[in-house]
Amino acid sequence: MGRLFGTDGVRGVANADLTAELALGLSVAAAHVLAEAGTFAGHRATAVVGRDPRASGEFLEAAVVAGLASAGVDVLRVGVLPTPAVAHLTGALGADLGVMLSASHNAMPDNGIKFFARGGHKLADELEDRIESVYAEHRADAPWDRPTGAGVGRVRDYDQGLDQYVAHLVGVLPNRLDGLTIVLDEAHGAASRVSPEAFARAGAELITIGAVPDGLNINDGCGSTHLDLLKAAVIEHGADLGIAHDGDADRCLAVDHTGAEVDGDQILAVLALAMREREALRSDTVVATVMSNLGFKLAMEREGIRFVQTGVGDRYVLEEMKEHGYALGGEQSGHVIILDHATTGDGTLTGLMLAARVAQTGRTLRDLASVMDRLPQVLVNVPDVDKSRVTTSAELAAAVSEAERELGSTGRVLLRPSGTEPLVRVMVEAADIEQARAVAGRLADVVKSALG
Structure with a gap:
């Protein structure tokens, strides 16, 4: 069996590569591995399980929940929420494990499984390797050691998750968004309810597109991988800016009032200056990957901000940030990590912080983003x-x-x-x-x- 875990969990065509049997088996294996590692020591384990609105998420969620409960883990089922919301709730609720079912920006036939450790952080590579190994061993010939009676896990819906997450997002904003008109493209994905609610509570006037998920239309010609609809809507409505997420809303790309794209490098540059101004940019350092445009590096040097590069992948950005205590990092693709307020890339939080900078300065997003010139x-x-x-x-x-x-x-x-x-x-x-x-x-x- 080839390695199942990639840089962002397990992913493949749902019901072909990623089957109910695989989802159930990996969930049981994860419970056993975390128990062996001492994560569950001395208490009954709890897991938070969420998904994006893909149709396949319905049966995969059922498989994951069944696997965890059969291994003696209590499950809080939070329903359709963004990946960063599941990560946040895993930490906020003191859960031992978080599981998100999503294939992020991939087309609808795909789906994926992401595991979060206690605190809402992605699992370390060695734990993922161990989960794969244990899964393979038991799939081959060894039966699981399963609890019975009162030892089996209990499952309940946790309906407060959306409000709890939105309250967190709005609560960490440095200022309100009153006076701004913003177009949101939700990619018919996991943020279709969360993001409009958060921006509205923060005071923005909204036009929302791509926010009617039907299980089949996620990322279909919309969202952060297809910006044409957002560009047209911003111009049509005379909006101040547009924000686009991907299917699980861990990404954010933007459009200024002229319809010009603002990519992840430019967003990082704008946020870096804003955070330094309010003394939140620890060590005056921002972390990004080797794929960041050279214009970003030159802009940070000119502004006196240190730029640390990592390999491609938001997990490597996060590792560097955690190791050295940096507060801001991300990728050109729109994965932006604001570590004081999130344990992973959070597209809604990023969009809110970007809009807050526009509102606070009174400058256009086009003007703010001009801090860097994107080299061809x-x-x-x-x-x-x-x-x-x-x-x-x-x-x-x-x-x-x-x-x-x-x-x-x-x-x-x-x-x-x-x-x-x-x-x-x-x-x-x-x-x-x-x-x-x-x-x-x-x-x-x-x-x-x-x-x-």
């Missing part, structure tokens, strides 16, 4: 090559060095093997788009010849 970025995927030799090929290293000399301090080269496909991603940034395209094309040719 060209990405070329080179398929059918030996991606394992990216770091060892002398021919490729020489070509990269030559490209870096040509680009100088206003350009950047990044070669990255795909984590899931037999291809290498060539990314080039430069002050001039034609130069970026030319350099990326030459490097792609070298990748083909050197690694093909």
